[in-house]
Amino acid sequence: MIYYRNKKTFIEGVSLEEIARSHATPFYIYSQNKIEDTFEKLESTLSAEIFYAVKANSNQAIIKLMASLGAGADVVSIGELERAIMAGVNPKKIIFEGIGKTNEDISFALSKSIRLINVESIDELQRINSIAIKQNKIVDIGIRLNPNIDGQTIDKISTGKKTDKFGIDTEKLRDIFQILEVSKNVNLIGISCHIGSQIFNINIFTEIFKKMKINAQLFIDNGYLIKHVDLGGGLGVTYQQNKEVLKLELVKSEMDKFFKNVEYQLSFEPGRYLVANAGILVTSVITIKNNGGINFLIIDAGMHSLIRPALYKAHHDIEPVDKSNSELTSYTVAGPICESSDIFDKNISLPKQKVGNIIIIKDTGAYGKVMASNYNSRGLPIEILVNNDIFCKIYQPLTAQEFIRQDTIPEWLD
Ligand SMILES: Cc1ncc(COP(=O)(O)O)c(C=O)c1O
Incomplete structure (x- = not known):
């Protein structure tokens, strides 16, 4: 480059x-060739749907380039959602995340008919249902799980430990099932996780895949039609010459150990890795x-x-x-x-x-x-x-x- x-x-x-x-x-x-090469390698090696985490670089030219390569978008605010739509991303290829979604965020996301909203708390689930009732809509949702995995990354970019503020504690899933039972305007179609940034250790990916497989099965066993399992972002990049590079082929071979022949679509939501x-x-x-x-x-x-x-x-x-x-x-x-x-x-x-x-x-x-x-x-x-x-x-x-x-x-x- x-x-x-x-x-x-x-x-x-x-x-x-x-x-x-x-x-x-x-x-x-920014180098367009480098972004294209990185995206193509990532998508072809992992054979999964890629939602570009817009937060890493939200310039609309970069989002448009990603969309032209086939990426969807992972957004965390009204501003990011607007950027993705203005850059031409198909709303059905946009997922809305975020630990603190306001009612305004939720209403806006609903109005754009996106792929799904990833829910991060019980209260948020109830608010999404109430807003969907008011708008007379059925909204597709995913549940962002907190799988309690230490990404062995610096504390300031760790998001997957039980004590981090992100996701829903997997021990609270019984409560979630009860609320879903009475929330008729939400339609659960996926689960997701994101345990932090700059993950290099392959054993951590193994742990993510193992826990997400178990949790997907738990939802399926409870009668939910899980269509999407989102394995998060966090793929590590090197900032120093001659330093460790994450081997995508290894990540793929770990994925295959857990997800061969599953009926749901797998996806990732990387930001840093792509740009x-x-x-x-x-x-x-x-x-x-x-x-x-x-x-x-x-x-x-x-x-x-x-x-x-x-x-x-x-x-x-x-x-x-x-x-x-x-x-x-x-x-x-x-x-x-x-x-x-x-x-x-x-x-x-x-x-x-x-x-x-x-x-x-x-x-x-x-x-x-x-x-x-x-x-x-x-x-x-x-x-x-x-x-x-x-x-x-x-x-x-x-x-x-x-x-x-x-x-x-x-x-x-x-
Ligand atoms: C929910 C979520 N997904 C994806 C990402 C992207 O992470 P990374 O840039 O490390 O791939 C982040 C980053 O903070 C995030 O919070």
């Missing part, structure tokens, strides 16, 4: 210097300074553009676009935000840098721009999609000046 030719860095057929000359940094760039390695954040060096013997390379991307390092201590490889200088120096790469946690990496070795140089932060296609903010009243980054030797700006944010005009000062303060 990224390569060097004649001392220039290219993403697909486009020179990064060329894009950086015409677009202000920081900006995100993380397809994006980079392009940024410029604002200033270089030495404090207490540490060489700080201050760049114009910060935690407002990419919060993962500050929020999760996430690692991203950092490289200069121009590697021609062979003199190496150790740098701590930091953003411009007034927070000590606004650091991308410490003491990394890079070719000696000058103010104005272009630096890339790699593997930022997932949970990058979607988590960006206007903190310190700075603007959001633009986004660009590259397709072979053409590229297009796919997101133009408000400028910082436009953004600050969104506040209103009440008359009484004048």
Whole structure:
């Protein structure tokens, strides 16, 4: 996806210097070829229906690309649902998730006749039924289970342990069956789970598959026609060269141990896996300074553009676009935000840098721009999609000046 030719860095057929000359940094760039290749490998290896978790990168161009490849969409808010519909995803290929669905969310989802709503609590199940009665509709639902599995991932992205807020405790299924019995406007057609992000250990997938098979059978034995079993997202991606990569073939062989000849359709809802390695954040060096013997390379991307390092201590490889200088120096790469946690990496070795140089932060296609903010009243980054030797700006944010005009000062303060 990224390569060097004649001392220039290219993403697909486009020179990064060329894009950086015409677009202000920081900006995100995504490779269409990389997304296509990743999707095709995932779908063909797992032979399951794929619902792209829009939260990972909700730009409508990315959603439309996924839909054109055959993906459905997994959404968690009215905004994400609208984005998916505007990007042309067939409503019957959209599932609505989310731990805190308001009545407004539920009504909106009902009005769009989507595939199903995944229910996360007993109260939500009752509210969906009441809203469906008012709208005189029968609504298809799934139950998101909390299978009590430790994904062995960092705590901040774990969602499948009994003590996490997500899903319905499988020990409460008797209560769910009782409520379903009297909830005539909901039609249970599926079960799902999602135990967290960045799962690499194959034994964890085995445990998910085993528990979901047992639970699907429990629903079937209780008289429910289960059409869909959704095995979640969380497929791990590598953020470092030479680091462990999840072997999809192994995941598939574990699936086959449990789900050969079942009558329901299997699906996954990955986000990160499909887009993380397809994006980079392009940024410029604002200033270089030495404090207490540490060489700080201050760049114009910060935690407002990419919060993962500050929020999760996430690692991203950092490289200069121009590697021609062979003199190496150790740098701590930091953003411009007034927070000590606004650091991308410490003491990394890079070719000696000058103010104005272009630096890339790699593997930022997932949970990058979607988590960006206007903190310190700075603007959001633009986004660009590259397709072979053409590229297009796919997101133009408000400028910082436009953004600050969104506040209103009440008359009484004048
Ligand atoms: C319900 C649900 N499904 C899917 C995903 C996607 O996870 P990942 O990006 O790790 O594949 C998430 C992420 O938080 C989620 O909450």
